[in-house]
Amino acid sequence: MSQEKIYTVEVEIAPTHRKEILDFINENYLLPKREIFTNIYIRGDRENYKLTFKAQEPDGTGIIDGEIISTDPLKLIFKAENKVSTEFITVLKEDIFFLVQLFEDNIRHSTLFFAWIEGKEIIPEQAPTARRKFSDRLFSSNLILLYVIFFMINITIFLLLDIVFAIAAVIVFQLIIVLFSDKIYLIRNKWRITAQNPRVHILEYQLPIAEFQEFQKKFGTKTVTQMKQKIYNETLAVGKKPTCQLGEEIMESYGFQCNPQSRIEKVIDVYDMVKRASKAFDLPMPKIVISNTMVPNAAATGPSPSRGMILITTGLLVQLEEEEILSVLGHEMGHLQGRDPLTLFSIISGEFILRFTLFYPLVLINPLIYIILVFAIIFFIAKFFETRADLLSAMKLGQPQVLANALRKIGYTRLQMERVSKLRFPGWLSFDTHPPIYFRVERLEKMKTTPQVKHPLLQSIKDVFSGFRRSFG
Numbered sequence: 001m002s003q004e005k006i007y008t009v010e011v012e013i014a015p016t017h018r019k020e021i022l023d024f025i026n027e028n029y030l031l032p033k034r035e036i037f038t039n040i041y042i043r044g045d046r047e048n049y050k051l052t053f054k055a056q057e058p059d060g061t062g063i064i065d066g067e068i069i070s071t072d073p074l075k076l077i078f079k080a081e082n083k084v085s086t087e088f089i090t091v092l093k094e095d096i097f098f099l100v101q102l103f104e105d106n107i108r109h110s111t112l113f114f115a116w117i118e119g120k121e122i123i124p125e126q127a128p129t130a131r132r133k134f135s136d137r138l139f140s141s142n143l144i145l146l147y148v149i150f151f152m153i154n155i156t157i158f159l160l161l162d163i164v165f166a167i168a169a170v171i172v173f174q175l176i177i178v179l180f181s182d183k184i185y186l187i188r189n190k191w192r193i194t195a196q197n198p199r200v201h202i203l204e205y206q207l208p209i210a211e212f213q214e215f216q217k218k219f220g221t222k223t224v225t226q227m228k229q230k231i232y233n234e235t236l237a238v239g240k241k242p243t244c245q246l247g248e249e250i251m252e253s254y255g256f257q258c259n260p261q262s263r264i265e266k267v268i269d270v271y272d273m274v275k276r277a278s279k280a281f282d283l284p285m286p287k288i289v290i291s292n293t294m295v296p297n298a299a300a301t302g303p304s305p306s307r308g309m310i311l312i313t314t315g316l317l318v319q320l321e322e323e324e325i326l327s328v329l330g331h332e333m334g335h336l337q338g339r340d341p342l343t344l345f346s347i348i349s350g351e352f353i354l355r356f357t358l359f360y361p362l363v364l365i366n367p368l369i370y371i372i373l374v375f376a377i378i379f380f381i382a383k384f385f386e387t388r389a390d391l392l393s394a395m396k397l398g399q400p401q402v403l404a405n406a407l408r409k410i411g412y413t414r415l416q417m418e419r420v421s422k423l424r425f426p427g428w429l430s431f432d433t434h435p436p437i438y439f440r441v442e443r444l445e446k447m448k449t450t451p452q453v454k455h456p457l458l459q460s461i462k463d464v465f466s467g468f469r470r471s472f473g
Contacts, residue, residue: 003080007093008073009100010321013107014206016261018070019044022051024103025068029095044070057088064092074100094419101412108294108318110212112205114228114247115292115314118197118236167356171349179303186289186309193288198271200290200317201242203231204264205251215256227251241267268317268325274310277329280396281337286310294318296410298325300332301341308336320406327403330393337392338457340385347381375431380464382433387460390440391453400447407444411437425471439467 013021022042030037030053039054049070056063062084067077076096078089177184186192193200207215219227230250235242244263251258270288278285286300286308294315302308310332316325335341351374355363363370394400408415418424418438427436434440443463453459 005078005080005089007076007078009076009097010073011100012104012264012319013072014204014262014264016259017107017206019049021074021100021103022049022068022070024106025096025099026051029099055088055092057084061085062088064089066092068096097408098412098416101409104319107206110207110209112207112212112215112224113294113314113318114203114205114231114242116201116228116232116236116242117191117193117290118199118201167353171352174345174349184301186287191290191292193270193274193290195271198269200268200270200314201236202264202266202268202314202318203242203244203247204266204318205247205258206262206264207258219254219256223254227254266317268322270312270317273322273326274329277326277333277397280330281333281392283308283333283337286336288312290314296320298328298332300335302336303342304339305336316410319409323399323402324406324409327393327397327399328406330397330399331389331403333396334389334392335385338385338388340389344378344382344385348378351378376429379431379433380428383428383435383464384457384461386434387440387443387464388457390444391451391456391460394444394447395451395453395456398450400444400451404441404444407437407441415441421471428468428471435464435467436471439471443467 011021019042026040026042030040030051036058037053037055039052041053042049042051044050051068051070053066054063055066062081064081064084065079067075069075069077076093078092080089227247227250231242231247234240234246234250242265244260244265248258248260248263270290274288275285283305286302286305288310289312291297291311291313293313295313296315296319297311297313298316299311300308301311310329312325312329316328320328355370355374359370390403393403397403414427415437418427418436424436424438
């Protein structure tokens with residue numbers, strides 16, 4: 001007797017790539033593993049392609065008849081014999097999920113992105129550079145990385161001032177950073193979301209690599225910005241919605257032909273989603289800024305919930321579905337509700353005072369080892385607050401599975417690496433405020449219903465230590 005399991009994997013691809021994604025899975029996963037996969041066929045038409053295969057467990061015990069249908073979302077159908085292990089089905093599903101994310105990443109590298117906010121100036125899209133990622137992390141909800149950067153400034157202050165005045169100057173300096181972190185966000189990001197201008201409009205043209213390279217060679221950033229401006233002037237500026245058809249007409253006026261099958265159009269009411277999240281947390285409506293970069297990211301900052309600031313990148317809006325975006329916003333609201341920037345500032349300032357008083361003899365023994373050890377402890381403590389933010393999002397919005405899926409999409413490369421158990425332990429000791437992503441996803445997926453926790457921070461601390469212990473294997 002066989003059992004049928006059906007799964008779905010959301011995809012962000014244009015119709016022209018529906019067969020390509022099945023070819024990608026076949027060429028990069030099924031064909032290289034002939035000892036496991038046989039009877040491989042791809043059939044269908046432009047609207048609906050199907051990849052079929054047989055998968056046999058490595059020990060030869062069970063067989064799965066598999067189908068992957070190129071609908072949106074992608075549909076996985078596994079007809080398995082009773083003796084097929086659950087672990088084999090899970091691995092098969094996870095492998096296909098990772099391949100879909102990798103395919104989408106490849107497509108995004110040859111995609112033209114056009115994003116607008118009503119009433120706002122045209123800003124060119126920024127590629128997901130390491131510099132931009134690091135810059136956004138500096139002003140995230142905990143600001144620890146910023147404190148690390150200012151460590152060198154602290155040394156300079158100590159060289160110039162008496163120790164008592166130097167300690168006071170450093171603490172005041174860091175407090176100013178916390179108190180004005182929302183203002184810093186506003187300076188760095190020009191796009192504001194308001195009740196009057198609540199939506200982000202996005203057009204995507206997913207081109208073949210050769211065509212994308214031709215476009216880049218023929219048109220520079222300045223010309224693309226002119227295209228965006230022209231589309232804006234003929235739509236949002238006069239109260240109309242940007243359309244793919246108009247975008248193609250304007251691109252053709254510049255001498256570039258675009259296949260309608262390669263386009264995707266999205267309109268996201270960001271203001272409404274943030275409003276829903278803040279209402280669920282019973283918090284004042286925070287200010288909202290948009291960073292027009294393809295790095296999928298969101299962050300919260302501000303000295304208090306009444307002066308909260310949420311940053312969202314267009315990359316996050318492109319990569320996630322609306323409910324997934326909402327769940328990520330719930331995580332950021334958890335930081336605002338917990339006043340995490342001020343809490344971590346207090347911890348860091350307390351250590352700083354102790355460093356030059358009670359702990360000073362230890363510092364003198366080996367300053368480098370002391371600093372490394374202290375930063376490792378502080379970053380580990382920061383993981384408590386990130387874990388609590390996940391829990392609060394699940395509690396307030398009631399969507400732990402959705403947040404888990406959002407994290408899987410954003411961090412799929414790390415998640416794939418962390419499937420190897422021996423690679424999990426280093427993530428707990430890294431200078432990263434977030435726990436390993438496998439831990440966050442597994443923890444959320446275990447929450448089958450909306451969790452009810454009396455003391456979220458205490459529970460999160462307990463969960464972090466439990467996850468840390470398990471990482472030893």
